[in-house]
Amino acid sequence: MHALCISACASNQGKTILSTALLYHYKNKVRPFKIGPDFIDPLFHEKISKEKSINLDTYIMNKEQVKWMFDKYANKDFNILEGVMGFYDGMDKNASAYDVSSLLKIPSVIILDASGSYITLAAVLQGLCNFREDNTIKAVIFNKVASQSHYDLINTCMQKECSNIVSLGWIKKDLDVLDSTHLGLSLDNNNYKLLEKISKDVLEHINLEKLERISVYKKAAKSVYPFIKQEKVQKSIAIVNDDNFCFLYYDNVVFLKEVFEKVFFISAIDDEVIPDVDVVYIPGGYVETKLAYDKIKDSNSFRTSLIKHGKNKAIYAECAGLLYLGENVDDKRMSALLPLEFTLLKKAARMGYYKNDLNITGHAFHYTQVKNEVQGEYTLYKKASSKASYAAFKHKKVFGTYLHTMFRNNFHLIKRDFALE
16 A cells, blocks of 8 residues: 655645645545644545545554554555645644654655755755654655756756655656635635646656655554543433534544444435434634525525534534634524624634533634623633633533534543533
8 A cells, every 4th residue: 555645845835735735636436634733625535536534643542542543544545645744834832744654654745845046955855854864755756846847957056965865756847726804715616617727737747656665664563442432321412513613623524433332424404303302512604704695595494403403412612613603603594502692703713722611621622702791611821821712602411612623532522512421
């Protein structure tokens, strides 16, 4: 099999466009992974490769748990990991592309923006390679290269200064790109018409035979299950999942299927009625923008059935799900299951890793905040000494939080907030 980590020296260097091209090229035989907690890149990965993308996060999970996750899901001929920010960014939390690729012993390829440079690129690459001796950097690809002659200048220096690193080729500048929204890369279906052309353009000057040679990988021996085992319960759950509520870690779905006797999937956009279940789970996504809200503002059957369910049964909601449980987001009416009013800000209210008062680690990224003062269930903080504000709210069995986390290693969360105890 093959495994490869795609990384860079910073964000906006070309990781996503290279990952996109490779996933499209190897579609039908590739498993995508995303290092870190991001939801948007995995949604792209899935659409391109037709396979679920798996988050590998050594901050939210411990090392043995991440090893187990990779072993469970690395079941294709090609396994491509897209990094986060720069190769070493996140080392302070042991959650960088370096940490994950070194843990799993997966070869890494660095993509470098070559705009207006050639010799200096070798210095940057040397710095990346020398910063930690146990790194897995094996190859480099240069992005935004002006011409073949520009690449030849770069490659001549590479062979002299970085002879131990394989140069896989280059990507020309001024390629088509995908649009973005306030929460990241756009998921507009019209963008996917460009994928075949983008993939061909990106890979035009890249040596795939060399790439396949350096990415040969042998999986480690299977490890013992490093989580608390949860027995299946005789209960049912409905998961709300559509283009609005789409921020859903795939392993969370797999885990809920292992725990609950019956699992149903419901679309709020299609105005589907929630069936007679014990628990409803509403993941994050988008409801606060006009474009997103217009898709569900007339979903009255869904709203009515959710309100009916919430009168005496459990609801667990994250981020956009939390917003939908509130009374409104500015002038946008929600379900009013929780006495919360939200407003949309122009900058992120929270972004990054957080812990809560229950010692659960997760990720938050949102542009809304609660307008009215309401006593919450717990606060979120980056440091124990930092100022924290409420980020989770509960009324009867209806629970909503801004925190995204992984369920498999949070047994107490599952038992408490999914009404299993």
